Amino acid sequence: MRPGLNNLVEYTKAARFEKAGDKERLGAQSISEAERVNLAVTIGGIRMANPVTTGSGTFGFGPEYAPYVDLKRLGAITVKGTTLEPRLGNPVPRIVETPAGMLNAIGLQNPGVEAFVQDHLPYLREIGTPVIVNIAGNTVEEYAAVAGRLSEVGGVAGLEVNISCPNVKQGGIQFGTDPVMAAEVIGAVRASTQLPVIAKLSPNVTDIVAMAEGVAQAGADALSLINTLLGMAIDVQTRKPVLANIMGGLSGPAIKPVAVRMVWQVAQAVDLPIIGMGGIATPEDALEFILAGATGVAVGTANFVNPRATVEVIEGITTYCVKNGIKDINHLIGWAWKR
Numbered sequence: 105m106r107p108g109l110n111n112l113v114e115y116t117k118a119a120r121f122e123k124a125g126d127k128e129r130l131g132a133q134s135i136s137e138a139e140r141v142n143l144a145v146t147i148g149g150i151r152m153a154n155p156v157t158t159g160s161g162t163f164g165f166g167p168e169y170a171p172y173v174d175l176k177r178l179g180a181i182t183v184k185g186t187t188l189e190p191r192l193g194n195p196v197p198r199i200v201e202t203p204a205g206m207l208n209a210i211g212l213q214n215p216g217v218e219a220f221v222q223d224h225l226p227y228l229r230e231i232g233t234p235v236i237v238n239i240a241g242n243t244v245e246e247y248a249a250v251a252g253r254l255s256e257v258g259g260v261a262g263l264e265v266n267i268s269c270p271n272v273k274q275g276g277i278q279f280g281t282d283p284v285m286a287a288e289v290i291g292a293v294r295a296s297t298q299l300p301v302i303a304k305l306s307p308n309v310t311d312i313v314a315m316a317e318g319v320a321q322a323g324a325d326a327l328s329l330i331n332t333l334l335g336m337a338i339d340v341q342t343r344k345p346v347l348a349n350i351m352g353g354l355s356g357p358a359i360k361p362v363a364v365r366m367v368w369q370v371a372q373a374v375d376l377p378i379i380g381m382g383g384i385a386t387p388e389d390a391l392e393f394i395l396a397g398a399t400g401v402a403v404g405t406a407n408f409v410n411p412r413a414t415v416e417v418i419e420g421i422t423t424y425c426v427k428n429g430i431k432d433i434n435h436l437i438g439w440a441w442k443r
């Protein structure tokens with residue numbers, strides 16, 4: 105990662121100047137070759153023009169990035185975690201930079217499902233890019249209620265279920281670290297919606313394949329992996345944890361090898377399409393996930409450093425396909441173990 109999240113200001117300034125130059129940089133012949141590459145993928149019934157979506161919680165509701173990215177170019181937009189009621193999130197400080205990423209303990213701050221439907225969904229519907237809504241809850245019933253509400257409104261292409269949430273009825277154990285509880289959440293969401301259900305797995309487990317098999321049996325149409333890895337940081341001056349929440353989720357380049365390994369294992373064991381994520385900042389990072397078995401990829405933390413990372417990844421994947429004579433991105437999925 106380029107040093108310093110506060111470089112965002114410099115990168116966003118630079119991005120405005122670069123925006124106009126995309127096509128010119130490709131050259132006329134490459135443009136026509138690029139147009140012949142099929143980048144379209146289908147994930148649990150969601151048809152995407154290309155494999156690239158956004159990591160939930162790192163791209164707001166979309167309009168925040170509209171000055172830098174043509175949102176129509178994305179394969180899908182995955183929006184921030186949405187709960188039944190509004191949530192203020194955790195006390196600050198709730199993010200801290202680490203040598204190759206960041207820790208966050210945002211605590212699912214969001215305006216609640218009703219405000220999402222009224223205030224944010226109309227804008228997203230207009231764009232025409234598939235919208236994946238990330239949902240969360242502290243009880244199985246909350247997950248089911250959010251899923252049910254989002255199913256009746258139109259304009260939502262699929263639900264990504266964040267199972268890395270504390271289960272209040274079970275003393276705060278995360279749903280996503282127990283295969284039985286994870287399956288219970290996915291089963292309840294499945295029963296409340298006709299929309300595609302994507303189970304987003306937590307990496308904070310010993311056996312990721314067992315988790316994936318559990319949610320697959322409970323009715324998931326696709327999988328997202330990985331969510332953040334549990335971590336913490338201590339300030340040596342104050343001699344206290346940096347985050348008010350003490351622990352937080354590690355994301356960014358530091359977690360990429362763990363994520364690629366988990367996609368590799370799950371893709372070979374479970375017959376569901378996977379959206380791979382964890383440290384993707386460049387086209388090569390994204391291709392690594394696809395070669396490991398991911399059908400889609402999400403750019404997360406990289407958006408904070410380079411707000412144009414998503415489109416740069418799409419362009420770079422296209423260039424790679426042109427240069428390597430790949431006519432259809434689907435041929436690359438799982439190449440590293442299939443061929």
Ligand SMILES: Cc1cc2nc3c(=O)[nH]c(=O)nc-3n(C[C@H](O)[C@H](O)[C@H](O)COP(=O)(O)O)c2cc1C
Pocket residue numbers: 159160161162184185186208210212238265266304330331332354355356357359381382383384402403404405406
């Ligand atoms: C600030 C921040 C907020 C996040 N919020 C959510 C969320 O609301 N729901 C969710 O499922 N994942 C959330 N995530 C996890 C990301 O979507 C992604 O799974 C993870 O960060 C790994 O990808 P990355 O390394 O590219 O960021 C969040 C991550 C960050 C950094």
